[in-house]
Amino acid sequence: MSNAIEVRGLTYRAGRSFSLSDVSLTVPSGSIYGFLGPNGAGKTTTVRLLLGMMRRATGEVRLLDHAIPDDLPAALAVTGYVPERPHVYPSLRVDEALRFHAAFHTRWDAVWAARMQRTFELPGDRRVGRLSKGEAGKLMMLLALAQRPELLILDEPTDGLDPMVRRDVLTALLDYVGDTGATVFISSHLVHELERMCDWVGVLDHGRMIAEMPIDVLKGGVKRIRLTAPAMHGHAAPVELLNGHQAPFEILSRVNDPLTSGESWVVRGWTDPMKSYFDTVGATVRDVVDLDLEEVFVELLRSGREAKS
């Protein structure tokens, strides 16, 4: 099994205002896949479609080689799920919730769960509905991990948590992944958080996948390039000669740089030998700057929206 999640041509429509169009993604086994997207992009909908909680219009979904929704119980037996909001019955006490969850999962690790309950300082006699946001977040992660899943699907698991709790939760997650080699599909708009842990990234915007690749490739291939070009004074700018078809890279954005009388480009697919390409049109590359994931994410969204408009 090479891919933990395979989605092909997934389409879903909810009313007139929102739809997922032809979403395809592949999550390699053993990877930590960051599913990025702005609010309202369709991340939660995609997660629910993956778990067979909603009826898709078209497309195909496979989790751990199980077709969804036909083989859903088998898939869910080896998949841990942390939803956007706590989903456990709020009137149950923590201990009762753990016992209920354990009864449905044959791989439940009671010893590990008890240890994590102590580590997370979760009071067993408190009702789930009365837990603080941080405690609820810990409980959700505990429930998902204690069932010893091969795949974890996490929907904004740290959203709204304070830094301490966030670190506890993510540490537990990474420890588990380190021990078991499980695959993680984590949906979030907290880009910094994903940058440190993910090895694959998919970006969703307005119900469409606009990028999917290993994070190294994404970050390494997207650069900010500052150019000076003598021909810009009254003549045709060399940049005008560089269009998407001719250039060996993709220009995500282009802005004038008033300080240098040059331009600042964000390009995808950059490699250093490409500097020579600018020489051929009389422009000079002043410097090439690495972007962090958040900047890449913003540039991707911007270029995607410009292309669409």
Add this chain to the structure above:
Amino acid sequence: MQHPHEPHIGREWSHCTRPQPCQTHRCSAIIAIAVLLSLGAIPDLSAQMQAAREAPAAREALGARIDSLAAEHKTYIREIHVRDSLRAEYNARLRTDTMLIGPFLLVSHTPASDDVVAAIRDEWAARTAMVGPAVSRLDGVVIGLNVGTHVIRGLAGTKVYDFSVWGANGRADYRRAAERVITSALTDALPEDMRNWLDGGSLGTRDAHRWAYRHLATSNLPQAQRCFAREPQSCAAALMGTHASGVSAHTRSSLLQHALDLGGDGSYARLIEDASDASARLANAAGRPINDVVLSWRATIQDARPNVNASVARAGFWTLIWLAGLALLAMRSTRWRLG
């Protein structure tokens, strides 16, 4: 033309404002039959007239006989007029369906359903032999089939027995309604002393014995309690007394039905023959002494105790079947709930 006492003559569906030709023919035929009946008595009358000349007592008897024949003739004529005017008036009033089923004229404003007709026919067929020659007492009985807001009202000089389909639940209820109508008509045709004895009760229906059991078992009057619980011999006195004896109309209906059942064919006819009192009539109908009738009736009643547990068991069986169906329905609970 068919004789009116045959189970079914046919259906007439018309908007006529005047009697149908067949009605006129039937009217004539019935008058002819009445005249022939009268003529049939002539040889007998001649002999009696000869005897009357010879003896004053015989003369008086002859006078009485003539009076009775005249009265009988008047009754026939009146019934013929009533029936024909009824049919004419029903047909003239609205869209009317009239149908003869046995001695009964079924009248409705819409075509009677096959189930209703079958119910009346079957219930009558079950009693035809019991009624025997007394069927003539039912001539002119009208059954009004009331559907929706249309109500068949009685015309002057007639009584309409209401067969309402409101609240009826299929064939079983139609049978029950038909039974009620027919037993009411048979009860009304009983001699007055018998009706008085029944004290408002009617000829028994199929539930009569069960009701009798319930009434006897719940009676707080000593005679009824003795009859029911301890002293079978006291039953005859209790039953044949007045209503003050503590025996309800339901109980009397049950006894009457039992006597008719014992008597078999023609038992109703024997019931309405001349007799001194109700007990003699019941004995006549059953064809055995009244004490025997009462004792066997009591045994029947004791067996008719409503079985509460059995009714729960039956309901339980069907409830479990429905529960299984509902469980299947619940299992189809959809998982497509979000979005």
Add this chain to the structure above:
Amino acid sequence: MTRAMTEVLRTQWLASRWLLVPIVLLCIGLPQAVVRLATRYAGGSLDRLNPGMTSEIGPPLLIGALEGLSAIFPFLAAITGAAIALAAWNWDHRTNHVYALALPVPRSRYALMKLWAGALILLVPTLAIWIGAWLATAGVMIPDGLRAYPLAFTARFLLAALLIYATMFALAAGTIRTTLVIFIGSVLLLMVMGVGLPLLHDHLGVDLITPLQTAWYTMLGWPGPFEVFGGSWLLIDV
């Protein structure tokens, strides 16, 4: 019973236990109240411990009074069944069913486990009604010819409550949209039956009343689903 079934039962018990408190109290108290009222109406004393007060109860009056007062028991059974059914799905509805849908069991099996758990919980009010019925009938002098039927009464209560429970459960198992469609459809059907069909019959001669009525009475009579409500609910009968 599997662990999952045990947990579903436990959860449903937790969800419905506070609803059960008043129901159980009613189940124990109402039979006694009904029998006491009926015997008082019938003019008798009911206290075996005080023979001086005992007099013969008028059986027809007793049965009559019981028949009138016992009309409350079908309602009690219906309320019991409906309460347990609604409690069964309440927590799922509150969490949008997300948790249940993420459990590794087929939806049909999950629904069946919940149905079965609720049916088991119904045994609690049934036990209460049996105790109530037994106490009610053991405490009175039953006249000759009459008998007490606490068990048959209890069985009828259980069947009626189960039936309403299963009906409400099946309805609640659907989506809110399905439930609304069924509810609005029923109201419309009643309106049509009450107003439209008689007009149709009177003015156009189209008789749709009879088949609909037949369907309605079939529901309430044999072999309809609600036949059990139509039988005798008397604690004391012939």
